Amino acid sequence: MLTVVVAAVGLAVVGLAACQQSAGPQDPAADPSTGATAADQRYPDVLDAVVTCEGETCDVEVTISSPYDTAQRYADGWRVSTPDGEVLGEHTLTHDHASEQPFTRTQRGLEIPDDVGSIVVQGRDQEFGFGGRTVTVPVPDR
Template structure:
C-alpha cells in the first residue's frame, strides 16, 4: 500500500512539474540572406523572477544547437509571448528544426517540438 501511495504521489508531482514547464506554441521562420530569423511563441505561468521562461533554442534532429534566445525577464502579464532570434544557420537540406524551451525552475524541456523548414511558416 505504501508503495502504491508513493507511486501516486510521484505521478502527481511529475504531472505538476510538467504543467509548469514552458510550452512551445508556434514557430515561424524567415530567410534573411544566408541565415534565418526564427520567431517562437511560448506560454508559461510566469510568477516573477523566481519562476519564468528564460530561454528557448533551435536544434537539429541530432540535438546540435543552432541558436539560443535568452529571455531576460518574466512575462507575467504577456502570455503567450513571441520573441525572435536572427542569424540562425540552418544546415542545407534540413527538412525540420526543433525548438526546446527552458524555465528557471525546471530547466530545459525534455521534449523538443519539430517544425518544418520553410520560408512560409
Template sequence: MADPTTIQAVTATQTGGAWRFDVTVKHPDTGWDHYTDAWRVLDMNGAELGMRELHHPHVDEQPFTRSLSGVAIPEGTKQVQIQARCSVDGWSGNTKTVRLP
C-alpha cells in the same frame, strides 16, 4: 514539476544565408523566481544551432512571442526542433518540430 513551457507557434524565415525564428511560448510565470528564461533551435540530432535568452519574466504577457535572427542552418536541413527552458525546471523534455519552408 510545475507546468512546462508550451511552444504554441513558430515561424521560420530565411533571409540570405541565415534564418529568423519567431517563437510564441506560454508558461505560468510567477515572477523572478520562476519563469521561461530561454528557448533554442536544435537540429534533429539535438545539436544547438541558436539560443534566445529571455532576461525577465512575462507574468502579464502570456503567451508571448520573441525572435532570434542570424541562425545558421546547415544546407539540406529540412526541419529543426524548438525547445524551451524554465528557470526552475530547466530544459523541457518536449520539443516542437518545425519544417523549414
C-alpha cells in the same frame, strides 16, 4: 454474515467513488485528463514557431506559454536544434513575461545548414532547465 460483509464493502466502494467524483479539480484551468494545474507545470511549452530565411541566416519567431511566470521563476529562453539533437542556437530571455501569456519573441540571424529540412524548438525554465512541449517546424528552401 458473509452477505453483510459483502454489502458493507459494496457500500464503501460506492461511497468512495462518489467522493472521488465530487472531489475533482477545483481549478477551472486544470487539465481534465491529469488534474494538473498551471502551478504544477514544470517547464514552459513552445506553442508555435515560424522560420523565415533570407540569404545565409534565418529568423525564428517562437510563441511560448509559461503560466507560472513570476519574477523568481520564468521561461528564460529556448534552444533550436536539428531533429537529431544538434544544437543550432539558443535564445535568452532576460525578464519574465507574467502579464503577457502566451508571448512571442524572435531569434534573429540563426545559421541553419542547407541540408537541415526542419528544426525543433524547446523552451527553458529558470529553475528546471529545458523541457516541456516542443515544436518541429520546416525550414523554407533557401
